[in-house]
Amino acid sequence: MTWRGQNLPPDHPPVKSGRIGVLLVNLGTPDAPDPVSVKRYLKQFLSDRRVIEIPPIAWQPILRGIILNTRPQKSAEAYAKIWTPRGSPLADITASQAEAMAEVLGEAARVDYAMRYGNPSIEDKLTHLMREGCDRILIAPMYPQYCAATTATVFDEIARVLSEMRWQPALRFVPPYHDDDNYIAALADDLSRQVAGLDFSPEVMLLSFHGMPLRTLEQGDPYHCQCCKTSRLLQERLRERPEFAGTRFETTFQSRFGPAKWLEPATDDTLIKEGEKGTKRLVVAAPGFAVDCVETLEELALEGRDEFLEAGGEQYAVLDCLNTSDAGLGMLDRMLRRELSGWI
Ligand SMILES: C=CC1=C(C)c2cc3[nH]c(cc4nc(cc5[nH]c(cc1n2)c(C)c5CCC(=O)O)C(CCC(=O)O)=C4C)c(C)c3C=C
């Protein structure tokens, strides 16, 4: 019996090894846009102690007694507005990114994707890659800015899954890429292309990042700092482009959750203030999201539009995330190849 050129004795169990795997990991999403599925997803997501940093003895009664009895209904309505025939945009676009990377990497590596919460799970996909013979695996958390609530939870889950494996793969992790020239240049190209296609020129551009509780900044999470750096580097690039001549840039934080103080300025408050002070033409980009999701397609594109127009604004657009654009896939390809160097 032979496997990849190895001679094995006839009674040897089949051996598959020597392959390289790549696993793109994003946050996760419900299986369907209904309250039961959203409740299942939120229960797992909001029970993670890195996401809600309140001792479980205090948090779990609030989560189970209040949040999970109210939020799933409201969130399911938001998801229903953006759901596609192929499912949740977050999972669908992440799957397309993985397919595109599988194509460009070809025989050099197996590429797949997983979700930190919900399906397909990290456990299933990591086990599957191992069964396919991948004993070296590159994990790519799809978060440009490091945050304990996102990047670190991927590491936690991988470590948990590995703790139950006899034969563990060798692992690499793609580092946060908030100031990587490859990422900033891809954003600058893609956002300029999209603005050139609008029927108005923006007076103001919001660079909106997912928010976090302010306490996490005070406790040393680098997330806020990394968002600010991405924003500064991106603005430096965009100011050189004719599409942004005369545009004023603002950095904001969206998706506030719960009563604690979050990072400011808040995106929704800023949209209202801009409309009230006479800004007529505004665009929003969300550079911290690798793919479009409920937070960009519903909160920014639908709720945000109403907020801005009701406050006096006239023209409003939310730009696509890098998704599967040429710039986005080119960036991903270069980033994965760099992190795979020596393996492929
Ligand atoms: C305290 C709660 C939350 C923290 C902290 C948080 C951090 C955080 N989230 C993202 C990226 C995404 N979040 C998404 C959805 C989402 N986020 C929260 C709460 C917190 N996020 C909730 C309750 C939800 C579900 C939707 C809702 O009910 O509003 C998504 C989209 C998922 C999808 O299915 O489309 C993304 C992506 C980051 C990057 C982050 C910290 C930096």
Ligand SMILES: [Fe+2]
């Ligand atoms: Fe979130």
Ligand SMILES: [Fe+2]
């Ligand atoms: Fe939201």
